[in-house]
Structure formats: structure tokens, C-alpha cells
Amino acid sequence: RAPQKTRERWKKWGVVPRGVDREVCEGMHRTHMGVDHEPDNLLMSAVRVALADGWAGSMISTDISDVLFGTPRPMRGKAGFGMFKDDQVNIVVHGHEPTLAEMIVLMADDPEMQEYARSKGAAGINLGGMCCTANEILMRHGIPTAGGFTNQELAILTGKVDAMTVDVQCIMPALVKLSERFHTRMVTTSEKAKFTGATHVGYEEHRAAEVAKEIIKLAVDNFPNRKKNGYAATDQQDLVAGFSQEYIEYMQGGRMRASFRPLNDAIQVGRIRGVVGLAGCDNPRVPAQGLHLYLAKEFIKSDVLVVSTGCGSHACQAAGYMTPEMALEHAGPGLKEVCEAIGIPPILPLGSCVDNSRILTILTAMAAEGGLSEEIGGMPGVGIAPEWMSEKALAIGTYFAASGVPVIFGGESPVGASNEVTRIMSETWYERFKGAFHFEPDPEKIFDMALKYIDAARDALKLKKYEPGKFGVERVLMDMAARRESSL
Numbered sequence: 001r002a003p004q005k006t007r008e009r010w011k012k013w014g015v016v017p018r019g020v021d022r023e024v025c026e027g028m029h030r031t032h033m034g035v036d037h038e039p040d041n042l043l044m045s046a047v048r049v050a051l052a053d054g055w056a057g058s059m060i061s062t063d064i065s066d067v068l069f070g071t072p073r074p075m076r077g078k079a080g081f082g083m084f085k086d087d088q089v090n091i092v093v094h095g096h097e098p099t100l101a102e103m104i105v106l107m108a109d110d111p112e113m114q115e116y117a118r119s120k121g122a123a124g125i126n127l128g129g130m131c132c133t134a135n136e137i138l139m140r141h142g143i144p145t146a147g148g149f150t151n152q153e154l155a156i157l158t159g160k161v162d163a164m165t166v167d168v169q170c171i172m173p174a175l176v177k178l179s180e181r182f183h184t185r186m187v188t189t190s191e192k193a194k195f196t197g198a199t200h201v202g203y204e205e206h207r208a209a210e211v212a213k214e215i216i217k218l219a220v221d222n223f224p225n226r227k228k229n230g231y232a233a234t235d236q237q238d239l240v241a242g243f244s245q246e247y248i249e250y251m252q253g254g255r256m257r258a259s260f261r262p263l264n265d266a267i268q269v270g271r272i273r274g275v276v277g278l279a280g281c282d283n284p285r286v287p288a289q290g291l292h293l294y295l296a297k298e299f300i301k302s303d304v305l306v307v308s309t310g311c312g313s314h315a316c317q318a319a320g321y322m323t324p325e326m327a328l329e330h331a332g333p334g335l336k337e338v339c340e341a342i343g344i345p346p347i348l349p350l351g352s353c354v355d356n357s358r359i360l361t362i363l364t365a366m367a368a369e370g371g372l373s374e375e376i377g378g379m380p381g382v383g384i385a386p387e388w389m390s391e392k393a394l395a396i397g398t399y400f401a402a403s404g405v406p407v408i409f410g411g412e413s414p415v416g417a418s419n420e421v422t423r424i425m426s427e428t429w430y431e432r433f434k435g436a437f438h439f440e441p442d443p444e445k446i447f448d449m450a451l452k453y454i455d456a457a458r459d460a461l462k463l464k465k466y467e468p469g470k471f472g473v474e475r476v477l478m479d480m481a482a483r484r485e486s487s488l
């Protein structure tokens, strides 16, 4: 599904994956004591693992989720702890695997469950998402999001969460201890991830509805135990979420003429300077919503379209930057003009971290549309994960770099101790794939580096020079005399 030229590069450099498990197993063997000692060779193996993860693992997961639960389309929603209701059973669905979450969403509306909630004195059942499960159920059902990675403990501190169900990845180990200070029931659901002290309700696909009901009942039973402790959080922000490659294409031409032409044209003439993928985790080492929001605001101000995934989206949502109205107010004039014409916001949330594969398919569609680069490499686009913390973020960054996207990660470099590894990942990968992998802790430098890559790609493609403020100048109604004057 990648552009032909991108695939030719992979073939040339011997990094076409031969299967997901094979590459992972081989990678583990290479790093066993006394096997692969050449940095470049080892890194090329990591590239193969990462390409398998991105173009096979994540992309297939996204596709199957879309087949099972529907391709996302924009819908309004809410973000913030104000979503928790005093008179309803509040359940937070946290983790990554959408299958059980989808079933809980379905079963929460079941008349039997609603009646059960009423029998315990609650007015209803109120669901909220956390981390990537939040993205999944927000973009398909408009279920409010309680936030990203750094919000999970804070949600419990509100004292209003009757149950939090978790599956895999990004679950803080201290959640169970913390929940004991309140009344929250912690429910683990995956055989792969158990927590001492939590209630385990194992998820089984063939009895998904039953398991979902069991979890909901457990939360309902806990509703009468709610205490008065916890801090009152009432903030809520409006948002629009649920953009997929298919929908962005549809928005640019309708059902009959769906295409990426308007976006490519806007980039060619410099109305839009480039595209940034703002992805990845949020991180307790930086102030809440810190770097994601700072970068998103600066990029849209500079006429750069932002697509976001994972907890990066949560940061912008919680700050209220995910409505077209709010974000357009801060967008540069060229970007604003295009977004208003097409009817899209300047920050487009594409879904969970697995949905980074949607960015790959968007870049591929842009390459196929023509007028920019014929491959992913060379596009005026950059990937940024300013607050990353999870290992899989490294795999994501690597498959983007190997697909041709310059990638910048925040924080200290985990490979900074080796000049050779740093050089290979930045310079050698750029020569081979037109992508690169940098680590840069300073957010202002991240911003500058990204714009440099975008402008260099524009120059290499011989696109019109980007001029700030050139487009979108305020329209003035002219009288006859002024028109005559201007036509002279």
C-alpha cells in the first residue's frame, strides 16, 4: 500500500519485512550476547521490525477496527473531567484494545443495564474513555474523553469513578493502590496484564456481551459506595474528532470527486506550508498539555496543517483546541482560508496511536494525487512526538523515518551516548529513505527544525516559496471608483 518509489527504497536497502514475528524474533536474537555488533546492521534490522509494525501490524489493526466498528467520521464530543456525573454510574474504559470497549458502549445502553443502575439509585450509566481506548470510542460513538496517559490517576482523584477497566499498555502500576484510597473498582480484563489487588474479569471474544455486562454490573454495585472525598473538577471542552483518510478525501470533493487535490494544490502554492503529524504520549516530566499544545498552536499559526493521534490529541482536546471555531481563530491566514473552504479544522485528530497508520495512508494518497513528491520521502511533512515515553513510540518513529518522514522526538536521546548511532539515524537514514530520527529536548528547536525540513522539501520540489501572510488577506468590499482604480 506504500507508494512504489518508497517500496523500491526498502527493497534496495534490504528492509522489506518478511513477517511480523520473524523480524521481532530475529531482532531479539541479534541483540543477544555476542551476535550483531555492527550499529548500522543492527539498526537496519530495527527498521525491518518497525516497518512490519507500521505497515503490517498497525495498519491491519486500523483496517480491521474500521471493518468491525465503522470508519470514523467527524463527530462532536467533550473532553475533561466535567464529564463525570454525580447522579450516574461513571465508568472509565482505559487501555488500547477496542473490542471490549465497543461492547461496553453497546451494553451501557441496554435497557436491562439501565434498569439495574436505577435499582441502585443511579440515574443512568455514564461512560468515559482514557488513553487510546478514549480515541477509539470517541471517534466512533462520541463518548467523552477523560484524557490521556497523565490523566488516569487524576480521574480517580475526582472520587467519581465507580469502575475503571483496563486492558493493555500505558496503565500506571499505582492505579490499584490509588483506587483503594477512594471507592473506585479497578478491573483488569486481559490475560496478559494483571494487577495485584485489582478485580479480574477476563475478556473472551465469544462471550463479549456477557463480560461487558459483568463489568457494568460491578460498577453499578459500587455506585452506592461513592464517598464525598475527591476534588471537584467541572471543566469540559467541546471538540470534533474522527477524521480518517477516507473522510478527509471525501471532504475534499464529495462522494463523486473525492481526492487530495485541494490539499496538494494548497501546499503547492504555499497557502499551506506543510503538514505535521503530532503524535504520541503525554508525559509527567512536562507540564500538562505542555509541548503538544505549544507546538500545535505554533504550527497552525505558521500555516502548517496538524494531524494528531494518541495522547497528543487529548492534550489539544482538553485545552479546547479541537473545535474548528477555536483552532481557526489561531490559524495562519493561508491555512485558515483552506480549512474554511474545505470545512475542516486546522488540527485533525486521526485516532489512537495504532491509527498513526492513517498518516501513512494519507501521505500515500497525497503522493498518488500528484504535484508533490511521488513518494512519502520528500513531502513537506514532519512527524513529532514531543512527550513520548512508551517503547512503541520508538517503533512508530522508526517506521515513519524509514517510510521517508523526518521525525523529531522530545526529551533526551536514548541513543545520545553513541555519536555513530545518532549519525546513522539522522544522516544515513536521510540519505537512504529521505526520513530521519532526531531527539531534541527544546520545544522551540523542535519547531524550528520541523519548519526547516518542511521548507527544504518545498525547495527541493520547486514549490512556490512560502510567504507568511500572503494568503487570506482580509477581503475589502470595493466601490465602483476603487474598482476602476485597481483595473488601471
Ligand code: SF4
Residues within 6 Å of the ligand: 131, 132, 148, 149, 169, 170, 279, 280, 281, 282, 309, 310, 311, 312, 353, 389, 390, 392
Ligand atoms: S500515545 Fe503513548 S501514552 Fe498515549 S495511549 Fe498511546 S502509547 Fe499510551
